[in-house]
Amino acid sequence: MRLVWYVVVVALAVAAVALILILHTAHQAPVQYVGSPNGFEGFVPSGQTVSYKGSQDPVGDLILSNGTVIHDAIWNGQYSNTIIQNHNEIVQLNNQLNGDMQDFYIIKGQVPIEQVTINGQSYYVIEANKINPADIAGFYTYQDGYLTL
Numbered sequence: 001m002r003l004v005w006y007v008v009v010v011a012l013a014v015a016a017v018a019l020i021l022i023l024h025t026a027h028q029a030p031v032q033y034v035g036s037p038n039g040f041e042g043f044v045p046s047g048q049t050v051s052y053k054g055s056q057d058p059v060g061d062l063i064l065s066n067g068t069v070i071h072d073a074i075w076n077g078q079y080s081n082t083i084i085q086n087h088n089e090i091v092q093l094n095n096q097l098n099g100d101m102q103d104f105y106i107i108k109g110q111v112p113i114e115q116v117t118i119n120g121q122s123y124y125v126i127e128a129n130k131i132n133p134a135d136i137a138g139f140y141t142y143q144d145g146y147l148t149l
Contacts, residue, residue, distance in 0.1 A: 031127060033110035039065030043075055043105040043126065045087045050118060052076055052125065058083045062111065062126060070124050073113070077128030079105075079136065086138065101142045108135040 035041040045060040057080045062073035075083055083105065090103050112127040128136075 031112050031114045031130070033112055034062075034064060034070070035107075035110045036065045037110055039109070041065055041107045041109075041111050043073065043083075043107065045075070045083055045103065045105075047087055047091060049084060050074055050123065052116075052118060052123075055080060056084065058087065059123070062113070062124065064111075070113070072121070072123045074116075074123050074125045075105075075128055076125050078131075078133060079128060079138075083138070090140065099142070101140055103138065103140050106137045106139065107131055 042063040043060055044063065045058040048059040049056045050059050051057075052074055053076065055076070057074045057076045059072060059074055062070040064070070083103075086103050090101050093099055094101055112130040113124045114127065116123055116125055
């Protein structure tokens with residue numbers, strides 16, 4: 001009889017853990033890949049930042065190779081601080097020189113994103129840590145062309 005109780009208790013514990021894992025997974029936003037596997041997508045920072053998962057991340061537009069623009073995109077993960085610093089430097093140069101420079105970042109291939117809500121606003125988080133660093137390049141634009149970062 002004691003063996004039966006052990007089996008029942010273990011079975012209930014396994015069922016409870018499985019149920020918790022299923023419910024937890026169901027509430028997580030799924031990561032989806034947008035853009036073309038063979039194309040180039042662009043991220044253009046707006047100068048705004050948002051606190052996400054304990055870090056300050058740049059907000060901007062994600063421009064897909066087919067021309068679709070995803071507004072309110074958050075760049076989270078690798079190069080996040082670099083993007084913020086580069087953009088702040090561009091803004092300072094533009095203010096000093098009355099310039100019209102812009103920084104942007106190109107991603108080769110599809111971009112992993114997930115939709116989240118922060119303080120009641122919907123954002124699309126670019127999961128930059130899931131992108132091969134060799135597939136990311138940063139550029140400055142100006143009136144007569146571009147400069148590579």
